[in-house]
Amino acid sequence: MEKKVLYFEDVREGDEAPPLVVPNITRTQIVKYAGASGDFNPIHHDELYAIRAGNDRVFAMGMMTAGFLSHMITDWVGNGNLKKYRVRFATRIWPGDTVTCKGKLIKKYTQDGKNYIEADVFAENQRAEKAVIGTIVVEVPSKAKE
Numbered sequence: 001m002e003k004k005v006l007y008f009e010d011v012r013e014g015d016e017a018p019p020l021v022v023p024n025i026t027r028t029q030i031v032k033y034a035g036a037s038g039d040f041n042p043i044h045h046d047e048l049y050a051i052r053a054g055n056d057r058v059f060a061m062g063m064m065t066a067g068f069l070s071h072m073i074t075d076w077v078g079n080g081n082l083k084k085y086r087v088r089f090a091t092r093i094w095p096g097d098t099v100t101c102k103g104k105l106i107k108k109y110t111q112d113g114k115n116y117i118e119a120d121v122f123a124e125n126q127r128a129e130k131a132v133i134g135t136i137v138v139e140v141p142s143k144a145k146e
Helices: 025-039 046-050 062-077
Strands: 020-022 082-089 100-112 112-123 130-140
Touching: 020 062, 020 082, 025 062, 062 082, 062 100, 062 130
Parallel strands: none
Antiparallel strands: 020 100, 082 130, 100 112, 112 130
């Protein structure tokens, strides 16, 4: 598989990332993520526990949604270029939700001889409620240096 390269000269402020859509989150996906991440908080897999804690039902881990967002970022900017990734969790993702991850380039600049882009990124549900909101800083190569 060819390595994706995003060049400094090819991007403009306002450019948007190709969205990543993860349809119909299932309880099985949530349980699989628990096993992979080691996050066995029962609020994510035990229906009765989740309800007794004041929720309608179990819900996905915030880090699972941040992982979907990370996938979109890597698809957009390439692997190994991300220098900073900050997120905050805003709302929950429930079984049956569809998650759409998006990003928008807000700044490009050169500092200390290196080219960077900054972007706002987020993951939202099908009701356009943002579940994870973040920012990224990415170092990108110049065509002139290739």
